Amino acid sequence: MQFYYGPQMPLRILDEAEFWKHQEEEHTVVIRELVSHLESNFVNALKEWEKVLGETHQHVVRYIESVTRSGSYVSAQLYQQVLQLTSFCLNQSLEFIKLCQQIKNESKAISENPTAKVVLNHIIRESEYFVGVAQALLYSEN
Template sequence: MQFYYGDQMPLRILDEAEFWKHQEEEHTVVIRELVKELEPEFVDALKKWETALGETHHQVIGYIETVIRSGSNVTYDLYQHVLQLVSYCLQQSLSFIRLCEQIKTESAAVSSNATAKVVLNHIIRESEYFTGIAQALLYSNQRREI
């Protein structure tokens, strides 16, 4: 993501968050469908994550609608709420990555499924891409406030 969007920056980062939360939500289904013999504790965890990521996705959509309605008058408070949401999305993605790593290393069903390992690595890299974007935005905003 480029950082030259100026006044559009809150909308641009929300657009990224919306896309990646939806991706992560879908990834929970991909893992469950790909690894049919996945252990019940991981299946249950992925189902909970699907719900949580879906809720975050809807929350991001709500903020996108709010920013669009505000036009070019994004208030300081709204911008701070967007940053808090991005921070939450970042932490959520980091936790989702940890779950994917855990499944990759601890699941017997995955250990015998080379395709599942490749897919999990791909899912992890995609979530890491979003965390990099979120961290860059949050770090650049902290530097501006100093």
């Protein structure tokens, strides 16, 4: 992500969060569909994550609408709320990465499926990309 967006930066980071929360939500389905005999505890965890990530995605969409409606002026309060939401999304992605790593390391079904390992590594890298983008923004604000 480029950081030359100036006053559009809140909208830009929200666009990233919206895209990646939707991706992570879809990734929960990809994992479940790819590994048909995935252990039930992981299936249940992924279903719960799908729900939570969908809720976060919708929350981000509402903020995009708020920032868009604010026109060329984003109040300091709204900007701080965007930063707080970004921090929340970052932490959520870190927790999702932990779950994916746990599935990769502990699931017998995954250990028997080389394709699933590759896909899980890809999913982890994608979430790590968003974490990096979010950290760069948050650290530049401090």
